[in-house]
Amino acid sequence: MIADRPSDARDRPPTVIHSAGEALEAARKIAAGFAVNADARDRERRLPAPEIDQLSVSGLLGIAVPARFGGAEVSVVTLTEVFRVLATADASLAQIPHSHFVFLDALRRRGTDDQQAFYFGQALAGRRFANAQSERGGRTAADDATTLRRAPGGGGYVLRGEKFYCTGALFAHWLVVRAVLSDQPPHTPEGAVPKALAYIRRDAPGVSVEDDWDGMGQRTTASGTVRLDDVPVSPDQVVDYSSIFDGPTTYGARAQVLHAALDAGIARGALDAAVGQVARARPWFESGAERAADDPLLVQQAGELEVVVRAAEALLAQAAADVDAAERDPTEASTAQASIATAVAKVASARAAVQVSSDLFELGGTRSAAGSLNLSRHWRDGRTHTLHDPVRWKIQHIGRWLLSGTPPPRHGQL
Incomplete structure (x- = not known):
């Protein structure tokens, strides 16, 4: 089954959460609702489209956005407790926004001011980010064959590859793809493989997401296979990944x-x-x-x-x-x-x-x-x-x- 285009939050704009207390209150409230039909969703492998829209509307997707961009910028202590509360109710649903927060963190560390303003604004608007990282073909899970190559004539990139276990991809507005850069940046250590993150629209030309996750557990995590067939990527959609680990980092x-x-x-x-x-x-x-x-x-x-x-x-x-x-x-x-x-x-x-x-x-x-x-x-x-x-x-x-x-x-x- 090829997933339809993800829906936006229903009928009303997302709540903007301003504090840790508001975040925890929202998490407990929405978790109580998620718990009600968690058993039925798992039993029937019923993907949680309405619940994911509720998550967007709740404002929780924006709680890690830095304060200077309008977010609550909650602590890791608070963010961790939000995830624990959600997972107590429904572990599959709780895992879906994991990559959302990880890749907002990558933007916080390596994004330009313009990238941060745009993508953080998307998060505050309830838009969902999902990962496209893992591949099946490499010798280890850290090996990537997906490439980000300069487009003919310059001015952008072309993304090609295939990713598996892409949690949340079926309901994402944005996919964040880890890829090998074909043109090696200056000062790259000898033997190192430079990698970048490409923030691409879920409905971009050349992107397809297949609903093929068949795990015995975490059955409704919306973890599809993402195929990338010469997807056009502009320079402002690319964030360096390798340099995150150049110095002390959390x-x-x-x-x-x-x-x-x-x-x-x-x-x-x-x-x-x-x-x-x-x-x-x-x-x-x-x-x-x-x-x-x-x-x-x-x-x-x-x-x-x-x-x-x-x-x-x-x-x-x-x-x-x-x-x-x-x-x-x-x-x-x-x-x-x-x-x-x-x-x-x-x-x-x-x-x-x-x-x-x-x-x-x-x-x-x-x-x-x-x-x-x-x-x-x-x-x-x-x-x-x-x-x-x-x-x-x-x-x-x-x-x-x-x-x-x-x-x-x-x-x-x-």
Whole structure:
């Protein structure tokens, strides 16, 4: 199926959010609505077009826009909590705006004044940005074959390639494509592959988005395949990507802490579902309890899971605070600290998401395995999203930093 052109926010302009308090209030309100039909959307793989329009209208897509451009410029702590709240309600919906905020951050770091004014204005107007980064053909996930070449006669570029797992692409107004620059910029280190981000309209000539995501979890993330067939790109749509990592940066940590927020939200949503199932469960006959909630062994397991989830939430909050601190004073030490804290939070949140979404069935008992309840979506979402980037490598970086003081590498996954 080829996706239709994305709709604009319905009938009224987006709310403009001015503070962290307003952002969190909006997130909690919209999350409550998202939770109502989350099960049905997952069961039917019903893509959330109305909900995404609500997200645009809510004003949440503009909360990271710098204040000088009219946005709330909320802290990473606030942005992280917004994602955690949304993911507790519906992890698929919560993942859709992830790339939106990551690429607004790239603009904040490397965009020109004119680019920032235009694209930040688009975000405040409820327009949605989505990623077109990953490719299937490279030796590693970091390899790109998509190219941005100078157009014949100069004056612009031509974009060609194919991208997969493009979360949110089906509902985007703008696609942000990572591509190899065919003309190497001055002062590029020998052997380095210069890359850029092309901010292109979803309906630009040569762009097609196919709805072919078939993951067992995160089923409604609108993650299609993006095909780019000689798409014309003007110079003012191109932002340098490689130079983001030339010096101390929180770019990767900021992106990763939002992924950790998604996992922490999945864990909390799964535990909330487990509590609901315990209220309906029968006590085991050997316990002597009148209710399942009074079974001492079940009480013990529930308490252990609450500790796991709260630990992940606390580490998430600490990591977000460390990213905020590093952004105020971006030194080698502060950005390394932020990356390590984020890695710790990502590991803890990923473990919590998978463990709690599995153990909820032990709390709920045999009845909780009924297909009609669709409680497996919590585990499927957790198991799928935690595969985004391997936590085993994060543990390596944490250990090296702890034992030898080795700073973590600079890239978008850390």
